[in-house]
Amino acid sequence: MSDDWTATRPEGSWASSAARRRNMQAIRSRDTKPERLIRQLVHANGLRYRVATRPLPDLRRTADLVFRPAKVAVFIDGCYWHGCPEHYVSPRTNPGYWSDKVARNMARDRDTDKHLQEAGWLVMRFWEHQDSDTCALTIVNTVRDRRRALSG
Numbered sequence: 119m120s121d122d123w124t125a126t127r128p129e130g131s132w133a134s135s136a137a138r139r140r141n142m143q144a145i146r147s148r149d150t151k152p153e154r155l156i157r158q159l160v161h162a163n164g165l166r167y168r169v170a171t172r173p174l175p176d177l178r179r180t181a182d183l184v185f186r187p188a189k190v191a192v193f194i195d196g197c198y199w200h201g202c203p204e205h206y207v208s209p210r211t212n213p214g215y216w217s218d219k220v221a222r223n224m225a226r227d228r229d230t231d232k233h234l235q236e237a238g239w240l241v242m243r244f245w246e247h248q249d250s251d252t253c254a255l256t257i258v259n260t261v262r263d264r265r266r267a268l269s270g
Contacts, residue, residue: 152246153182153194159254165261167192174237179230183257188264189239192257196246199223205247240264 148170160167160183168184173191181191197205201220209216231241242260244253 148180148182150194150196150246152250155250156192156194156244156254156257157183159250160257163254163258165258173234173239177230177233179226185261185264188261188268189237190242190257190261190264191234191239192242192244193227194244194246194253195227200227200245202245202247204245 157167157169165185168186170180170182171184172179173181173184173186173189182194183192184190185192195202198207199220201224206220227243231243234241240260242257244256
């Protein structure tokens, strides 16, 4: 490593440069454009939900939309961070770190699904590139079906 690189790296940071660190910090973990659009469409169809909350209080993971009475947890996964089979491309900078990070995210997603399913929840996952109208309609129909099944 050159001295120039270490001089630009923020103290105690994994980021390769101050600019990279700023870029990574600007990436939203909630309220992304696909999430907001799907929420708007679901809301317009008359459904109410919790946003970015834990479906299970003891599980330190949040779902993007939570329908508690119907026990439906919805996740809108980013293609890069969750390893979309269609769109994930390993980065050129520090590929070992980032590929491992994405692999850990994917393993955590599967673990989250398992815990929620064991507790009687239905887990719905969508990719950020999927059509928002289709995702919203799927969510609306599924939640309504679950509500009818649980009440009757």
